[in-house]
Amino acid sequence: MAWFGTPSRKIGLGILVTTGFVAGIVAWQAFSKAMEVTNSEAFCTGCHTMQQNLTELKGTVHWTNRTGVRAKCADCHVPHDFTDKMARKMQASKEVWGKIFGTIDTPEKFEAKRLELAQHEWARFKANDSLECRNCHNYDSMDMTRQSLRAQNMHSTYLANKEKTCIDCHKGIAH
Numbered sequence: 001m002a003w004f005g006t007p008s009r010k011i012g013l014g015i016l017v018t019t020g021f022v023a024g025i026v027a028w029q030a031f032s033k034a035m036e037v038t039n040s041e042a043f044c045t046g047c048h049t050m051q052q053n054l055t056e057l058k059g060t061v062h063w064t065n066r067t068g069v070r071a072k073c074a075d076c077h078v079p080h081d082f083t084d085k086m087a088r089k090m091q092a093s094k095e096v097w098g099k100i101f102g103t104i105d106t107p108e109k110f111e112a113k114r115l116e117l118a119q120h121e122w123a124r125f126k127a128n129d130s131l132e133c134r135n136c137h138n139y140d141s142m143d144m145t146r147q148s149l150r151a152q153n154m155h156s157t158y159l160a161n162k163e164k165t166c167i168d169c170h171k172g173i174a175h
Helices: 013-038 041-047 051-058 073-077 082-100 107-127 149-159
Strands: none
Touching (some): 041 051, 051 107
């Protein structure tokens, strides 16, 4: 037990530091891989019985468009910066819990809770000023001349004056 309390007496300090450094790198790589896997469409649609949502997304401009840019589940549902991403992952663990324990484990059960889940997402978007939308869409880069007259009026009135955020008008834009 004394060895555990004072390992540098038995093992060289260099070996101890090197082992700790390598273990840290391995742990960080495993963590990064877990984040990558849980941000994939396969994970989202497999764990949440969200095939219907993926089908709905495929019918929108966020899936197929003139520029070839495609939004994936994580682009809209997971913040990009680390701190917010970790907070969102912790919130999403409730959804995994729901899948495991039967709250939303079938398409029918998911559909029954769909509005409630959507309202949580809309509230989150409202609270963070539609941050995930703004990761791709920049108000200052919008070419208003290429928008419909109604869109021009709405964007210049509400977004420019920060009265509303994207989700106020674009609920259900993807699914």
